[in-house]
Amino acid sequence: MNVLETSLIDDLKNPQTQEKAFRQLVSSYKERLYWHIRRMVTSHDDADDVLQNTFIKVFRSIHNFKGDSKLYSWMYRIATNESITFINQRAKKAGISSEELQEQLVNNLTADVYFEGDEIQLKLQKAIATLPQKQQIVFNMKYFDDLKYNEMSEILDTSVGALKASYHHAVKKIETFLTD
Amino acid sequence: MKNNELHNNNTGFNTPKEYFNSFEDRLFERMNTKSVIPKETGFQTPDAYFDSLEDSLSKELFGTEETSKVIPLQRKRDYLKYISFSAAACILLFVAINLINIGPDINPDGLAFEKIEDSEINEFIENDLIALNNYDLVDVYEEENVDITTTFEVDLDETDTIDYIENTIDPYDLLTEQQ
Numbered sequence: 001m002n003v004l005e006t007s008l009i010d011d012l013k014n015p016q017t018q019e020k021a022f023r024q025l026v027s028s029y030k031e032r033l034y035w036h037i038r039r040m041v042t043s044h045d046d047a048d049d050v051l052q053n054t055f056i057k058v059f060r061s062i063h064n065f066k067g068d069s070k071l072y073s074w075m076y077r078i079a080t081n082e083s084i085t086f087i088n089q090r091a092k093k094a095g096i097s098s099e100e101l102q103e104q105l106v107n108n109l110t111a112d113v114y115f116e117g118d119e120i121q122l123k124l125q126k127a128i129a130t131l132p133q134k135q136q137i138v139f140n141m142k143y144f145d146d147l148k149y150n151e152m153s154e155i156l157d158t159s160v161g162a163l164k165a166s167y168h169h170a171v172k173k174i175e176t177f178l179t180d
Numbered sequence: 181m182k183n184n185e186l187h188n189n190n191t192g193f194n195t196p197k198e199y200f201n202s203f204e205d206r207l208f209e210r211m212n213t214k215s216v217i218p219k220e221t222g223f224q225t226p227d228a229y230f231d232s233l234e235d236s237l238s239k240e241l242f243g244t245e246e247t248s249k250v251i252p253l254q255r256k257r258d259y260l261k262y263i264s265f266s267a268a269a270c271i272l273l274f275v276a277i278n279l280i281n282i283g284p285d286i287n288p289d290g291l292a293f294e295k296i297e298d299s300e301i302n303e304f305i306e307n308d309l310i311a312l313n314n315y316d317l318v319d320v321y322e323e324e325n326v327d328i329t330t331t332f333e334v335d336l337d338e339t340d341t342i343d344y345i346e347n348t349i350d351p352y353d354l355l356t357e358q359q
Contacts, residue, residue, distance in 0.1 A: 019242045023234045030233050038223055048229075055237055117222015124218055144221065175216050 005071050012062045026055055033079045039140045040083040042105045044114040050086050054079045073154045080137060102129040127177035131170055138163055139170035
């Protein structure tokens with residue numbers, strides 16, 4: 001971790017400075033985390049809920065952050081887990097599997113005012129929804145967020161080799177889906 | 181120079197481990213994925229969505245909102261509202277007393293101002309039953325030369341007053357008014 005990150009974490013832990021530090025934290029990371037969440041839950045309203053839950057969780061857990069990873073990696077992991085929890089809980093409530101729920105969410109995109117994708121972009125979302133959950137996350141992180149494998153390894157607690165294999169398979173399946 | 185020495189690196193530069201071994205894979209991966217898979221998702225956000233996120237989260241966690249439109253001087257008492265009500269009450273009393281003293285007896289039924297309770301007068305003013313606007317109050321106030329500093333017990337801190345003015349008056353508005 002760099003000096004700025006260490007300083008921010010210290011300020012977050014200090015009751016005198018935590019509010020200002022929290023605002024800075026949100027300002028610095030809100031967009032990156034939002035888009036990561038949005039690509040998983042697809043709807044803006046759901047992404048907004050999960051994003052806010054993520055930041056609240058980060059704030060409340062900051063005293064447990066040991067500094068053994070980068071702050072962003074830790075926050076990214078929380079965002080990923082919150083998104084997965086959201087999908088699983090919504091699926092359970094609806095009495096369907098998380099795969100069926102994701103298919104439903106993607107089908108709803110055609111009527112979503114905050115989706116302005118063309119036919120191929122819609123098809124891409126359908127393709128991603130057919131992947132196992134972990135492969136979806138790996139694909140999104142690598143393809144859209146452009147994260148390095150070692151960064152992804154830290155976030156997902158998975159080896160670089162396994163991530164490369166997962167990404168390779170995800171790309172092949174998506175390409176096949178798009179060209180069919 | 182021998183052929184197998186043509187590509188030897190004698191400049192001191194190095195590459196990451198396995199760089200050349202994985203180069204073709206990375207190159208073809210990039211070429212193939214870019215040609216079939218779109219880079220943009222098509223997802224949009226509401227206008228100014230990201231602008232208000234800090235405020236809503238801070239409000240939830242700390243109960244505060246940085247971009248508050250009203251900057252109170254004191255959380256518990258609104259001194260300016262107290263002053264305006266008190267000023268209105270005093271002015272009305274002076275006006276009423278003067279009218280009673282100089283005018284004809286207009287109380288044939290024996291009604292006198294002195295018989296009206298103070299609480300009734302206060303209630304009349306506070307319930308906006310009196311139709312005086314601020315300009316009327318200023319006109320009457322100037323005529324009566326009432327010393328406002330001896331009338332009110334409110335003790336405003338100078339710093340609070342300056343902060344309030346700076347936070348509620350836009351200097352650009354003042355400049356355009358001057359023009």
